[in-house]
Amino acid sequence: MTFDPILAAVRFGNGLSPDVTAPASVADMLTLLAGPDLAAAAYPIGLFDDIRPSQWDFRLVSSDIQAAETDADREAAMQRRADMRAASNELWARNTTMQLSRDVTTRDGMRERLVRFWADHFTAPPTNGAWRYHVYPMIEQRIRPHIAGRFSDMLRAAVMNPLLIQYLSQTQSIGPQSEVGQRTGRGLNENMAREVLELHTLGTGGGYSQTDVREFAELLTGLTYSARRGLSYQTNKAEPGAEVVLGRSYGGGEASLDQVLQALDDLALHPDTARHLARKLAVHFIGPEVDADLVTGMAARYLDSGGALMALYEAMLDHPAAWGADLRRVKRPVDFVAASLRALAVAPAELNDWPYRTVARRIFRPLSAMGQTLHQPLGPDGWSEDDAAWITPQGMAGRITWAMQMPERMLDRLPDPRDFVFHALGPTPPEAVVFAAHAAETVPDGIGLVLASSAFQRR
Amino acid sequence: MDRRRFLTGATALGCSAAASPWITPVAMAAAPWDTRLVVIILRGGVDGLDVIQPYGDPHLAALRPGLPVGEAGGAFDLDGFYGLNPAFGALKPLYDAGEFGAVHAVSTPYRSMRSHFDGQDILEAGLPGLTGGGLRDGWLNRLLQTTPGLEPEIAYAIGPEQMLVLSGEARAARWSPDAELRISxxxxxxxxxxxxxxxxxxxxxxxxxxxxxQIAAEAAAAEAAATGDGGEDGAEMMMMAGSTSRTSDTTALARFAASRLRRDTRIASFSVNGWDTHSRQGRIMGRRGQALADVLLTLKADLGPVWDKTAVLCMTEFGRTAAENGSGGTDHGTGGALFYAGGALRGGQVMGDWPGLGPGDLFEGRDLLPTRDVRAYAAWAMRGLIGLETRVLERDIFPGLDMGAAPRLVL
Incomplete structure (x- = not known):
């Protein structure tokens, strides 16, 4: 129940690597997290605001196709659209391999895991599957910079995320008494307000009522996004007057985004939010059932610090429960693939050389087979924290197939399974896995068995 | 990487082409016997007590409260003592026609260690144990060795996995439906x-x-369709592609075996796996029973008139514990059952000396006690079908076996 470098790498990072040393202590982990983002600098991913082709580029070319007066014009426009689609696929593939490169090479594994955790907390799948290539840049711009900062800053950035605004129908929410509401007769859409309270801050069962949801939805009116104008706060859509959320009044004068941000800051520091975040983090990293005193302690440290995420992490890592020897959680498919590439030490130069089709064959499609279509969870609550939902026959078939086949295709030379079992699982792997690594008929089988073993699949 | 992938693909194609029957010469020497022997290895350790349920034994029901037996479990009565698990119900008409039967309370000489690998090795090697023998071949291969000069096509190992039972000095043909994707x-x-x-x-x-x-079988079928392999074997592949059941891969093996056995092939062997029912046994039995029934019925249907001179032996590495475990299944045991089918054998009966399931009857207090070496039945089948001498069978094919009295197995 004390710090262990192997557990630190496996439970809180992307697992072991033959080339990278595991964290030396909790202090080491926290120092890395608080320090510069070296992985992002080494393997850059562009920001959402800089994406080309953008959603607007696609709208323009579509209208060009419709407006074309000659066949030649139409064909030219259609060719441009096809080129843009190919370019966006390549960007999607490249950002994926850049992220995997970070996972493979970093010493600061917890950072990558936290980025995925918070991106999942603020899940914002694109409303059009063809826009999946927007997700990594969105995470890069709106989640990643804040993972070691204040939760309120991340909350602000995440709520003002164009993908989330589209996904949660905030674009359709109009103050009924606003100028636009009065003119068009349109009204509120409470979706965004409800999910921010239920999923992002206070949590299910948090102390809020339907009235709070409605008032918060009114407060959020005005915040919107369009492909042409980008993110904006439109006062002519904002509900006039003050709104009372959780007993606190916001606005009253001229509607402004500041009132929304103030409410988000208050939500970030609400005790229910502290408990919700603490519990979710602990469940995600440590186990399906977590000690009440762990959650209480994490929440208290978070509130004492004025909402610093580092305080949450520190309280979690300081607790003996973080270092229990039992591996009680299962790697999600994305984490499993990242950990496998890391254990195999696949070179970033190789990864980043894969064209879209190769990434689709080796990463995207296999992840779908394992049950995790990348960046396309089914609902706003993100991916399941229930391990039984992942380790299904179908999901396991996807994991086994990938484990047995892909390493051989990705590497010119596979490691010896008898060594690899130690690379992947550390100095004391379970005897059954050591036995399997020795007893396998072929090298790819041996590697596959280690990767498919529950010892590797768990964390 | 693309070049590497291309090379890998080419190698896989080359291998499967080399093993493919349609490019091997058609002329081959006929075997000096005309009967057909099919050996199906049921890997994982079949719970014979659940397939052929001795419901007439007063202790069975109490040992297995969660695994309903006999009438309560919907079993088909066979002879007033044994009942057939309903999952295998498709075989009841075959039983009634005298073309399906079983032997109970048998096992290989393997005792007490209960490892799948060792158990299967002993079963396929046909040896008393793994130590001291020095033989590294399978008993079907040693059968081939008794008749020098046979063409490889006389015997077929079918399916993706190495069949030790047919491995050895005598050459046997191999065919597998999957080229690239495979889990050994x-x-x-x-x-x-x-x-x-x-x-x-x-x-x-x-x-x-x-x-x-299933993914492997479908990928192989897609590959066969894409590469446009024609002829009879291409048709086999297409049939696989058209099938949607999870047992499509194993019935495809049976279909291929039948297509060979209708011609000059005399011996075929393949595996039907997935019998390691540590938990949720009822569910797994349901599917595996259907799979095995499909295999046997496919063989009968596709063999046509050849079925009458065919013997199919279904053998497993060990039985399972007499008592149900805590997770709705059974664990590795000892005594089990041999299933057989075919027009050349005397079906419609369950043979074997029943040892009982009472507390003092069990092997090591937990398993069905084997009352006879399962190899004896295989030996008597070969003696009846192929005419091998007892001396050869007891010395060369199954070293150390005492064949004992002849069971009423071969017609």
């Missing part, structure tokens, strides 16, 4: 090993492996 039997068995102590992974993996096999 060894890897499958080892997956069971690495997940044995983790119920979440163990249960999902058992089912997953079937899915993986």
């Amino acid at each position: 039997a060894n890897a499958r068995a080892l997956l069971n090993v690495v997940h044995h102590d983790d119920p979440l992974f163990r249960d999902a993996s058992e089912d997953a492996i079937e899915i993986v096999e």
Whole structure:
């Protein structure tokens, strides 16, 4: 129940690597997290605001196709659209391999895991599957910079995320008494307000009522996004007057985004939010059932610090429960693939050389087979924290197939399974896995068995 | 990487082409016998007590409260003492027609260690044990060795995995429906090993492996269709592609076996796997029973008139514990059952000396006591079908075996 470098790498990072040393202590982990983002600098991913082709580029070319007066014009426009689609696929593939490169090479594994955790907390799948290539840049711009900062800053950035605004129908929410509401007769859409309270801050069962949801939805009116104008706060859509959320009044004068941000800051520091975040983090990293005193302690440290995420992490890592020897959680498919590439030490130069089709064959499609279509969870609550939902026959078939086949295709030379079992699982792997690594008929089988073993699949 | 992938693909294609029957010469020497022997290895350790249920034994029901037996479980009565698990119900008409039967309370000489690998090795090697023998071939291969000069096509090992039972100095043909995607039997068995102590992974993996096999079969079928392989064997592949059931891969093996056995092939062997029912046995039996029934019925249908001179032996490495375990299944045991089918054998009966399931009757207090070496039945089948001498069978094919009295097995 004390710090262990192997557990630190496996439970809180992307697992072991033959080339990278595991964290030396909790202090080491926290120092890395608080320090510069070296992985992002080494393997850059562009920001959402800089994406080309953008959603607007696609709208323009579509209208060009419709407006074309000659066949030649139409064909030219259609060719441009096809080129843009190919370019966006390549960007999607490249950002994926850049992220995997970070996972493979970093010493600061917890950072990558936290980025995925918070991106999942603020899940914002694109409303059009063809826009999946927007997700990594969105995470890069709106989640990643804040993972070691204040939760309120991340909350602000995440709520003002164009993908989330589209996904949660905030674009359709109009103050009924606003100028636009009065003119068009349109009204509120409470979706965004409800999910921010239920999923992002206070949590299910948090102390809020339907009235709070409605008032918060009114407060959020005005915040919107369009492909042409980008993110904006439109006062002519904002509900006039003050709104009372959780007993606190916001606005009253001229509607402004500041009132929304103030409410988000208050939500970030609400005790229910502290408990919700603490519990979710602990469940995600440590186990399906977590000690009440762990959650209480994490929440208290978070509130004492004025909402610093580092305080949450520190309280979690300081607790003996973080270092229990039992591996009680299962790697999600994305984490499993990242950990496998890391254990195999696949070179970033190789990864980043894969064209879209190769990434689709080796990463995207296999992840779908394992049950995790990348960046396309089914609902706003993100991916399941229930391990039984992942380790299904179908999901396991996807994991086994990938484990047995892909390493051989990705590497010119596979490691010896008898060594690899130690690379992947550390100095004391379970005897059954050591036995399997020795007893396998072929090298790819041996590697596959280690990767498919529950010892590797768990964390 | 693309070049490497191309090379890998080319190698896989080359291998499967080399093993493909349609490019081997058609002229071959006929075997000096005309009967057909099919040996199906049921890997994983079949619970004979659940398939052929001795419901007439007063102790059975109490040992297995969660695994309903006899009338309560919907079993088909066979002879007033034994009942057939309803999952195998499709075989009841075959039983009634005298073309399906079983032998109970048999096992290989393997005792007490209960390892799949060792158990299967002993079963396929046909030896009393793994130590001291020095023989590294299978008993079907040693059968081939008794008649020098046979063409390889006389015997077929079918399916993706190495069949030790047919491996050895005498050349046998091999055919496998899948080219690239494959999980070897060894890897499958080892997956069971690495997940044995983790119920979440163990249960999902058992089912997953079937899915993986299905993916493999479908990929192979797609590849065959894409490369436009013609002829009879191309047609086999297309049939696989058209099938949607999870057992499509194993019935495809049976179909291929029949297509060979209708001609000059005399011996065929393949595996039907997935019998390691540590948990949720009822569910797994349901599917495996259907799979095995499909295999036997496919063989009968596709063999046509050749079925009358065919013997099919279904053998497993060991039986399972007499008592149900705590997870709705049974664990590795000792005594089990041999299933057989075919027009050349005397079906419609369950043979064997029943040892009983009372507390003092069990082997090591937990398993069905084997009352006869399962190899004796295989030996008597070969003696009747092929005319091998007892001396050859007891010395060369199954060293150390005492064949004992002749069972009423071969017609």
